[in-house]
Amino acid sequence: MAHIWRMIAQRLGFGLLTLFVVSIIIFGATELLPGDFAQAVLGQAATPEAVANIRRELGLDQPVYVRYFDWLFGVMQGDFGTSLAQRGRPVSEMIMSRLGNTFFLAIYAAAMAVPLALTLGVLVALWRNSLFDRVANSTALSAISFPEFFVAYILIFVLAQSGYFPSMARMPAGADLGEKLYRAFLPALTLTLVVTAHMMRMTRAAIINLLASPYIEMARLKGMRPSRVIIRHALPNAIAPIANVVAINLAYLITGVVVVEVVFVYPGLGQLMVDSVSRRDIPVVQAIALIFAAAYVLLNLTADVISTLSNPRLMHRT
Amino acid sequence: MGFLIFLFWAAITLGVAIAAAWGFRAVAAAVTRGEMRRALRNAPLTASFGMLVIFIYLVVAILAPLIAPFPERTVVGSQFIPWSAEHWLGTDALGRDMFSRMIYGTRNTVGIAFATTALAFLIGSVFGLLAATVGGWLDQGLSRLVDVMMAIPSLIFALLLLTIFGTSILTLILVIAVIDSTRVFRLARAVTEGVVVMDYIEAARLRGEGLGYLITREILPNVTAPLVAEFGLRFCFVFLSISALSFLGLGIQPPTADWGSMVRENATLITFGDITPLLPAGAIALLTVAVNFVVDWQLYRASGLKE
């Protein structure tokens, strides 16, 4: 076990470094964007005086590095600053409810997509080259090639206009879990359709990759059923690649769903990020970028830990 | 009843597709010779179907101005004319001929997607090969850099970069290619790592071969197959990126017709049950499936894998 802890510690260290570099990149990129918060928020109504006054008020007239280090210093003390737009409102508070929403949707979608993808992946591997396999494969490829907003619109047309599910996934305050699940069903289903295909194909590939192994032949020669051969003998050895692709897709569910959020009017982090970028609200952009990067780092780390745990050769060293 | 009608049409479509694929294979095998002919004659129907689709797309893309009944950008009628003899697929929101735009869209979309994917593969493979072959600090540095880039959600990264550099087609290609190249880098590096441990690479190193020769002559030929397979999938992700970006207002500039943006422009119609946006989306899906059919077949041939 000790080497796992060592690996985790080391990866977390790299993760922190990654976050640091991400923060520099995002800060720099936001800085390079034409215009700044003052211009963006005033829009068509901007006058040089008003812009200058807003800049002075928010300290945007300070040099870049001063602002970056101010921010960094704050973050190291756990203070993500306040939003430029909502003065007096800490970024952490602004993000918290949306973070919850984002995680809720990601977990919801993952709870549908992961079992579905793994089951389908195992089934198509079991019945490889059958009609089922080909149909599933072609469907998956087609599904992958449809833009998500388009999938979303089709679902709205089919499931929302007929009155089965709401087309808007707004979350009334104090809604219970059942209602939340009901209201967020369409966005979750959209995301499920988007990520399932990828995971299914990878699961199939990972399993089929192993089918040529001598131990699979051995299992078959021991008279095991094809289903048992796949599930008991191939699957445990395919966990590492599967965990990897699942991690990538989970990261996507957390960080990449802005389009679905917009279509279903779901108040998640993606929309907040895009809005904040367009308004140059740097503290918010930075905080969300860090959350996204951290999600990515942690999920990948989790996948690697699972891979290690699933591999006796790494777990039980002689 | 509706379901039966659907089944009926699905069956007819499938039948036509199979027949076309079969016919194409026969014709293709007849006009080629040698090794290629043998390969073509024995290609599975899925692959010949894929090749047929790609062939048609290529012809359409190259001959677009000859095939399209109307110009790409000109307003030729009032808006939303229904399907008719004159305007086969009707007109769009501005009154441009939908069918002609679909045809020009082939050229633009396939061209842009191909250029982007090719560039992404160029960048990703070169660095991936270098990292895995040279190893050491270069590998560490590049891998960490890619980690950082991948930790930034790609859509948001693209959004930032496109806003900074503008949304011309060239920057669009560059930005998507750079972001996509991180994924290619990972794959190329992983595959190369499998190759560099082979004895023949050791032999080449011991012979005193330089890095350039090692990579181009010894390693590259052995990593192309998995890279090509990834190419098929990446290719369709480019369409997705473009249409997601046009959703956020940063896609390909109108009036250039491209399928990704055309889906976006007409997407609202689907919520009224109008199938117009299915046309560009279907065109993308068909190409994706076709490309992957061919890639699967090539992989199968290259690896001799018997699944």
Place this chain on the structure above:
Amino acid sequence: MTKKDVLLNIRGLKIEGKSGDDWLAIVNGVNLTLHRGEVLGLIGESGAGKSTIGLAAMGFARDGCRISDGVIEFDGTDLREASQDQLRRLRGKRIAYVAQSAAASFNPAHKLMDQYCEAPVRHGVMSRSQAEKDAVELYRKMQLPDPEGIGFRFPHQVSGGQLQRAMTAMAMSCRPDLIIFDEPTTALDVTTQIEVLAAIRDIVEQFGTAAIYITHDLAVVAQMADRIKILLKGDEVEEADTETMLSAPKDDYTKSLWAVRSFQRAEQAAPRDKPVVSLRNISAAYGPVKVLDDISFDIHPRRTVAVVGESGSGKSTAARVITGLLPPTRGEVLFDGEALPPDYRKRTRDQLRHAQMIYQMADTALNPKLTLRRLIGRPAQMYLGLRGRALTERIRELLDLIELEPDQYIDRLPSELSGGQKQRIGIARALAAEPRFIICDEVTSALDQIVAEGILRLLDKLQSEFNLAYMFITHDLATVRAIADDVVVMQKGRVVEQGPKPEMFAPPHEPYTELLLSSVPEMDPDWLTKLLEQRSRKGLPQSADQ
């Protein structure tokens, strides 16, 4: 024997394999009869179809293969007619299989015990707890160390020889009527092989199980089989009981198989020149793991030094130190009396050129995407500056030297060659550099005996023609006998004994050398029995594996 005793009856078996887009015959009409309790040896070189037949005896064809004709009757059931369900009920329960590489054939994700119990529990032969008890029993019978505990280890925690025994125990778990042994000891070191052979023979005898024993090693099969059947490219050559087959083979092919071991290189004069390569007190390590400990030996022009040892002895590491892939922690490598830079990247082109290497696995040593022209031509082009016509001429010359028809082969890819031909290309590539010294790393161990013989002869011829010095790394003492001038015996990173071959093969030996020498199977069917008796009398260790 009466008809009733026939367990397996194969008639006119034809099997085809898919090659590209065509079906090619792998087995063309083989007949085979096996009685209860009988052990049949199937012998042949690679491509003879012996494994395919072994699997067909279970009604199984690998993906890409199909049984196209014939009858496979197992205990009255025609396996070709049987449904998948019926076949499944037979496999593992009544017909079991022991694969060549136990390390690869045990599922790395599950403990040995789980894998042992799978067949008996799934086939409803016994309960899990019974099966576990039974496993311990069989492990003990197979003389596995710690029979109570070994089942709770993962495959990677158990050594190769032990795994092979555990696999035999697993095959035995349902007490099948028939076991197919597919080269069960080929991947093992000689000293380990003895132990496994003994265990398999005992248990098969004990349970009266019928077996098909597939191998390419005549001496091994002589120990195991009651009858031997010889195959060549999917055809039967001949079949007889073991004694007869050994003493009076009828067919020419069989005779040629028997004759292989006769190659013996002419005695060389004692070295007069200074050594080309000298290892001086070399120690080396992979990270913290020390793999070479203070080894020294010389290699003279025109002479072959055989470095002998089992896996893990450090013999390949010595080669890596010489080539500069692994800089030693101590000591130095001298070339013509001058110290070579320890890292190959620091060596001059000439230094690299004069020390060439031929690898064990031609498959991984030849870039599969390059034609022979490029493979062989590159060193000539690089070191000797040959271009165009001259280069082509040189390549043709080299192909002639390795006895491949230039016109026919020059533009082929390695995948279009046989194993022996590939190894010849490896030799040609080394020769193309016009070196003075070649390291041959187990160059014949992946090859069939007749082919290996050809390679040895070729190497011998080239040595005298070009005044080459060879370092010959091998675990096979027969090869040593055939080609070496000097022998270096290595064990666990140290040189145990070294000297000229005649001295080394004559007693007295170091104990380890003795163990190695005595472990090489001999054609005598009673050799194993005698050896075991002898060893238990002397109280010698039975293998180096435990």
Place this chain on the structure above:
Amino acid sequence: MNASTRNPGLTRRGLLKSAGAIGAAGLILPASYRKAMAEPKRGGTFRIGFGHGNTTDSLNPALWDQAFVQVLGNTMHNYLTVIGADGQLEPELAESWEASSDAATWTFKLREGVTFHNGKDLVAADVIASLNHHRGEDSASAAAPIVEAITDIRADGDKVVVITLQAGDADFPFILSDYHLPILPAEDGRIDYDNGIGCGGYILESFEPGVDAHFTRNPDYWKSDRAWFDRVELYAILDSAARQNALITGEVDVIDRPDLNTIHMLERAGVNIISVSGTQHYTFAMDSRADPFSNNHVRLALKYGVNRQQMVDTILSGFGVVGNDHPIGRSNRFHADDLEQREFDPDRARHHLREAGLDSLTVDLSAADAAFAGAVDAAVLFSESAAQAGININPVREPSDGYWSNVWMVKPFSAVYWGGRPTEDWMFSTAFAAGAPWNDGFWEHERFEELLRAARSELDEDLRAEMYFEMQQIVRDEGAIVIPMFSDYVMATADNVMTPDQIGANTTLDGVRATERWWFA
């Protein structure tokens, strides 16, 4: 394309029932044509879906920009004055006002008995603090330019406010109806906008920027014939398809800015379309300082090269009227009705090109959907029609993001949106007066300046009408702005939403007062 006719699934919850009667007829007709409804009544939760809303929205009136926050402001706050549905200025918190003879000093008398949501009485100090929020050297307000003319504000007792201007302005009370200028309670001479206290018809319950805002009815509201709903909910639904679906599926009662491209389908889905034409116009601004736009013949060539009717038909789907290259809408008091309408005329465009000494012309036209919905398409149409006159317009799609700071008034030829202003003077001074911050043509005209100043302090309506007529003509013929179309404010409502006979045309959603003026059937 006709697939939608095969879809009975679109109708839902009986929306079609009355839509047959009203929706079809009411499509383009102003609401005033609709049958008189029953008397207004209380009750219900009124939900509006907006095509705007950003997570950086705030309660600070100084930074309000789009419809979401405008409605937010008008729902929770009151203003000194308000523009009525008929376009006339009405008193709100200011009960009455009078001007000095030079129209430079204005005295406002505040209404009695108005309390803020926290129970505090409305006094002059609140008005002063609320206006001062936008004034001064360090003002960060988007409304700073419109209150720039105020030199002094002082209280005359608790209920009277006296405002002094730099120069006379006959339309000054109109300015006080601007959505940036709500009256908030003052504390030590400053307003605290973050606490969400106002004196409007509804009390703010929650506000999640870029997502939604919830209100309950203000039980102590001083207007008894307004604010009929029990609750009001505003939602930001940026995606137009999502917005339309929210209305179709009954998630909201009203949507702003339905997608005009598909409005015919929305209409079929059983929804009422409300469309009012007002002051909103879409323009293409030319930098008159820069070549080739410095030559008026070039500007005229471009003005003749745009097919206005086609733009109205395609870009606005007919929901609008053609513009005449001046910014005064038909609902304005002094609109020059007799001014000849400029038509698409390639020959005259060519003629002006020749006059400018050019054979052909190639210019880049910057556009983004941030300028206005369909701006990029409009640029494409412009380029199509201008091509017939030998003018080569290159539509350049700019990023929406940062359009106003990086493209508008930076690139020499760009698409622009103008919400319009309720008065001619306000409009002209904002966008055409020499040196005005938003004079996006960088245009100067001596005679125009003269007229602008004269008309501003002129109290004689006829004289003013004459002067504004001439100014419209000058702008039309010499101005640096192509104004091809005036766009209607278009909304879609569920059929239980009732509106007064006449609804405001000065901006969207009944002058952003829908929450106050509308009710449920």
